[in-house]
Amino acid sequence: xxxxxxxxxxxxxxxxxxxxxxxxxxxxxxxxxxxxxxxxxxxxxxxxxxxxxxxxxxxxxxxxxxxxxxxxxxxxxxxxxxxxxxxxxxxxxxxxxxxxxxxxxxxxxxxxxx
Amino acid sequence: xxxxxxxxxxxxxxxxxxxxxxxxxxxxxxxxxxxxxxxxxxxxxxxxxxxxxxxxxxxxxxxxxxxxxxxxxxxxxxxxxxxxxxxxxxxxxxxxxxxxxxxxxxxxxxxx
Numbered sequence: 001x002x003x004x005x006x007x008x009x010x011x012x013x014x015x016x017x018x019x020x021x022x023x024x025x026x027x028x029x030x031x032x033x034x035x036x037x038x039x040x041x042x043x044x045x046x047x048x049x050x051x052x053x054x055x056x057x058x059x060x061x062x063x064x065x066x067x068x069x070x071x072x073x074x075x076x077x078x079x080x081x082x083x084x085x086x087x088x089x090x091x092x093x094x095x096x097x098x099x100x101x102x103x104x105x106x107x108x109x110x111x112x113x114x
Numbered sequence: 115x116x117x118x119x120x121x122x123x124x125x126x127x128x129x130x131x132x133x134x135x136x137x138x139x140x141x142x143x144x145x146x147x148x149x150x151x152x153x154x155x156x157x158x159x160x161x162x163x164x165x166x167x168x169x170x171x172x173x174x175x176x177x178x179x180x181x182x183x184x185x186x187x188x189x190x191x192x193x194x195x196x197x198x199x200x201x202x203x204x205x206x207x208x209x210x211x212x213x214x215x216x217x218x219x220x221x222x223x224x225x226x
Contacts, residue, residue, distance in 0.1 A: 101145040105156040
């Protein structure tokens with residue numbers, strides 16, 4: 001199975017600042033996604049990170065707030081911009097293994113905004 | 115939109131007991147996935163199911179893809195303290211761009 005790492009694992013940030021989260025996969029994958037998990041909640045898809053083109057955002061999420069980069073098939077970044085306390089969540093990178101329908105998640109980045 | 119129903123929200127069992135969790139959908143899925151999440155960690159894939167009627171085991175865990183393709187269950191046998199966590203079901207409908215739909219999760223507590 002794909003091994004996914006995320007940096008940072010956690011951070012405490014001041015409101016109004018931005019944080020960029022990195023996701024690295026140990027193999028080339030076609031599909032990469034970013035999810036948010038608010039405290040005590042299930043997972044919500046933010047966007048699909050497309051290699052070489054703009055990410056595809058889900059309803060309620062916009063590029064200005066959550067810019068995403070995906071320069072190659074093993075790496076992606078998610079930026080949480082102009083943060084507010086409501087952005088405090090776990091942010092998760094996820095990939096679908098090529099040739100299967102199996103989806104794996106990274107360890108997550110726990111973000112606290114003060 | 116598609117929704118997955120997982121209930122109850124919490125389950126409390128005694129160590130050594132078996133437990134069964136169900137997940138139902140209002141629509142058909144082609145793939146069912148079961149995940150476990152420990153506090154502060156990302157979800158870890160437990161079992162993946164790809165065919166209606168499929169029954170798959172992973173150690174003490176067994177999961178089945180319902181014949182109607184609208185439900186799945188996960189059984190944990192002979193529970194141990196490290197089974198504590200949140201169990202999520204997730205389903206994916208047909209279609210190249212179909213996304214995973216998640217249930218709300220069941221928090222399992224195991225009393226020693």
